[in-house]
Amino acid sequence: MGLFSRLKKNVRRTPKTRRRRRLQAECLEDRRLLANLNFAASGQVIYGGGNGVDNNLSISVSGNTYTYTDTAETINFINAPGTTSGNGTNTVTFDATTAAVAINRLVVNTNAGNDVVSVSGIRGGAEGLEIRGTGSADTVNISGNLGTAGNRIGSYGVNIAASQINLGADIFTNNLDVILGAAMSGTPIALTASSEIDAGNATVEVNAGGVGISGATANLTIDGGSVQTRGPINLTGASDINLNAINLLQLGQAGATSEVTSGTGNVALSGGTQVALTDSVSSTGGSISITSPSSTMSNSAGAISGTGVTVSGALTNTTANTTDIDATAGDVSIGGNLASTAIVDVDASGNANFDGGVAATDIQVTAATVNATTFQASAGDVAVSGPTTFDGVGDVLVNSTGSVTFDNSITGNTSNLSLQAPTLVSVGGAITNVANLNVLGNGGALASAQLDSAESRNINVNATAIGLSSFLAANFAGGGSVNLTGAVTLNGAGINITSGGDAGESITITGAVNGSAVDSNALALNAGNFGDVAVTGSIGNLVRLDSLSARGDTVTLQAVNVANDLTVLGGNIRLQGAVTGGGTGTATFAPAVPGRTLDFFNNPAHTRVGVNTRITANTLSNIAGGAFDKFQFGDAATGIVRIHPNVDNSVPAGAMNLPTDTEFEAGAIIVSEDIQQNANTLTFETDNLAIYRVAAGTGDVEINKKTPGGVLELRGNLAANTNWGTNDITINAVGATVNAPAAGADLAVLGLTNQPQVNLGGPNASLTINADTLNALASSAIVSSGNLALNVDTIDLTGGVQNAGPGVVTLGNPGAMVENIGGGPFSILLQNGSDLTLRGFDGNGGSLNIRGVGGQLGTVSLGTISDTGALSLGTSSSNDATVLNVNGNITASSIVLRGDMINTGAMGVGVTLDSTDGNISLAGPVSVMRNTTLNNTSGLATGFVRIDGAIENAGVPAWSLDINAGVGSIVFAGAVGQGSALSSMTLVSGGINFLTVPITVEGAFSWTVGVTGNGVNDRIIRAGSGEITSNSGNVDLEADVLQGLTIGVNVKAPNGTVTLIERGAGD
Secondary structure, rough: OOOHHHHHHHHHHHHHHHHHHHHHHHHHHOOOOOOOEEOOOOOOOOOOOOEEEEEEEEEEEEEEEEEEOOOOEEEEEEEEOOOOOOEOOOEEEEEEOOOOOOOOOEEOOOOOOOOOEEEEEOOOOEEEEEEEOOEEEEEEEOOOOOOOOOOOOOOOEEEEEEOEEEEOOOOOOOOOEEEEOOOOOOOEEEEOOOEEEEEOOEEEEEEEEOOOOEEEEEOEEEEOOOOOOOOOOOEEOOEEEEEEOEEEEEEOOOEOOEEEOOOOEEEEEOOOOOOEEEOOOEEOOOHHHHHOOEEHHHHHHHOEEEEEEEEEEEEEEEEOOEEEEOOOOEEEEEOOOOOOOEEEEEEEEEEEEEOOOOEEEEEEEEOOEEEEEEEOOOOOOOEEEEOOEOOOOOOOOEEOOOEEEEEEOOOOOOOOEEEOOOOOOEEEEEEEEEEEEEEOOOOOOOOOEEEEEEEEEEEEEEEEEEEEEEEOOHHHHHOOOEEEEEEEEOOOEEEEEOOOOOOOEEEEEEEEEEEEEOOOOEEEEOOOOOOOOEEEOOOOOOOOOEEEEEEEEEEEEOOEOOOEEEEEEEEEEEEEEOOOOOOOEEEEOOOOOOOOEEEEEOOOOOOOOOEEEEEEHHHHEEEEEOOOOOEEOOOOOOEEEEEOOOOOOOOOOOEEOOOOHHHHHHHHOOOOOOEEEEOOEEEEEOEEEOOOOOOOEEOEEEEEOOOOEEEEOOOOOOOOOOOOOOEEEEEEEEEEEEEOOOOOEEHHOEEEEEEEOEEEEEOOOEEEEEEEEEEEEOOEEEEEOOOEEEEEEEEEEEEEEEEEOOOOEEEOOOOOOOEEEEOOOOEEEOOOEEEEEEEEOOOEEEEEEEEEEEEEEEEEEEEEEEEEEEEEEEEEOOOOOOEEEOOOEEEEEEEEEOOOOOEOOOOOOEEEEEEOOOOOOEEOOOEEEOEEEEEEEOOOOOOOOEEOEEEOOOOOOEEEEEEOOOOOOOOOOOOOOOOOOOOEEEEOOOOOOOOOOEEEEEEOOOEEEEEOOOOOEEEEEEEEEEEEEEOOOOEEEOOOOOOOOEEEOOOEEOOOOEEEEOOOOOO
């Protein structure tokens, strides 16, 4: 029997009994028996009010004694118990324990009239309470507890029907039903104080019509086996609402919805089997909690709103109304699937957590973070705002019939993620932790896919238009491929697309690629060392890219248009369309795998060699002239670059034709084909270079040591071939050695054995070498077209130095020594007008011959020269130096220096010239710029020291000139110190010496010829204009014979003394 059936049965039975007994009373005393209290044999205590009387009944209990007071009429007992009082008055009492039959309930039936019943309490653990409404404007006030948690009503339960119920107390029954309000019409209930209704596992039915249950700052708790409400529950203030059913919690019924509202308190709804909602649940300042494995929303607006909203299980809305869930200051948490036949709109200031999927016609979710398993919109869009995590088990599907939009990131559950829609899929943040990502249409074509970034094992995007803002990386859990089908637009400044990089893990773009703004977007396609890159459409054709890089085993590109750099790293490089550029970038082609070889073939018929990188002249021919300002073949990781020969070796037809500056970079480079560099700079960045053909053109050639230290190995002929272009060659190996060996050397890194000697330089090119050490061991000379600079600390040469035209030749860094390996004759033969700086020279006993070819040299500067045989500068005035600077000490077997002006100590340091096996001859005027010493230590009586030109002091203060000719003679062919006097002179010689020119010094002057008893006729013979003058010092002359010298006449010391010593003829 149902609850409402039981209520109807009770309502029908009691009036019949009451009406029969009242009729009996009226026959006896119709005018006196207005109200009665009947102790029925059924155990009911029935209060019957008079018809038409507005009863005002109050019931109270003290211990076991009940007090009934009705101010509207007197009360008469019927079947009174043993202990009573007040019979026939307005107030009666009775002891419930003295009743003839145990009382099971108190029944109140006030009959017709606008009655008021006030109950301040009943006995705990005993009888229940039934108040029967009559349809009049009856009011029931419950101000005292009807049972307690520890002493519950033990029989019948509670059933109250009235026009208005004012509840200010608790109701506890021992698994007995509690019914408040008339079943069909409903009864407004006002909470006058916090109330708790607990029926154990029995039913609680609240039929609150009109304004429903209302109250101000009064908590309401209802517990029962099943709980049903009719009408709204609206509490204001900090009022908590707790409705808990062991089985079904039914809020509202068909035609009688039940809204639940709290001011600032919390609302907690619990149903062991189900919570059924028919209207909104809200609290402006408290949280909403719905606990049930299944919650439903029907016949309502479907709004759930609170500071936080928690639904422990599934939530289903079967109406056409929006399911609107708002957490104004916290989280929304749905413990199961959220399903609606209309729109779902979830807003949370905190997090939104969906343990199950979300399915509706249209889905909108806004939260600080979102956790879900799936979103499916059957007739609209999916729009999610906030970082989203899919944390369910298995593949994730998000689809809609409109668009799918995530304005922030998506974190997957390591399974597959599919985003499907017909119009738009847009993700504004990173997609991560996804096995396979699929973005496509929902049963048809997808119009637009807009992605920020994604990391997944495989990425597949199929849309008419694809927009990328950051990167795509197929690198999750080992990596896979990226497949984009559609026209791609780059919306970010730098877009990186990366595959797993192993064989088969490729990047494929089936469609065109363009930037979003001209020259503003860079694209990098990286399929690693073994994956392929293929783009079937043009790149940058509509909106030019800033730059493009592509890396893979086979790289296939169609038309490319970039403003700056193009970088292609691959095994098989294919440019199958026109390549245009802004003219300011670099086009780089190199192997994808570090250490591998790049093969350049002029003949496109050549196939790929093993795993080497292949690029052909046909590929380069697709690059428009002026597209780039530099080509680069190889890079820092490349092992070898090989330029293979063509059948046609003519220049330029059969050459590698370079339209712009070009650099080759690898650990080793071998050039077996002519290079037509035109006017462009050609650079080799390597540690090993073998050149067997020519660089034809007028641009510069640079050879740079690739790695610090060690040796830069050169093989072949660097500019020695007459077909070499008229260019400037620079070799940079600072901190390292440049090795250009003699014949017979190997170069293992290139598989070269028994190579011919390396010839450095040629008649068409200038040469500059910057290094710590230079080993140039070919028998032929280093040759340049004009300028030659060996800026090296240690120079080992064998074949000498030449130039083919006037230029500046510098041999060595300051302090460096050119070492003549082998000690053979060494020649520096320079074209007329050339300047030479020889920082230093170690002849290893070999001679050094410096002279002009075709005329006189310019300025020649000599540093330290040691262990040298015959040293000569020029053979006559026609091929000597215009200016000769002697900047360092010179030791040679003989010294012959010629020049229009000879400066000694020109670098600010005194110099000494020693001839060990011959003479010293300075053929030209001498300017003494620092203290200068000339020594002939050959020991030959026929030897001499000769200066064929005037000698002058240069600078302030005055400097000295000391000459020691040993047993040889001293010859002055020009005046000494006549324009600017030397500080002093000390002369030592032997044999016969002639004084034929005037000599002036500021300080001391001494000349000693021979020694006593040597048996040689040692003498000084004055002739012509010969004289000696010391302006402020002494003059000392000593010889066997001083001929023609007179003190005060031709030997003068106006401020000092003159000493003439003659040892005697023949001494």
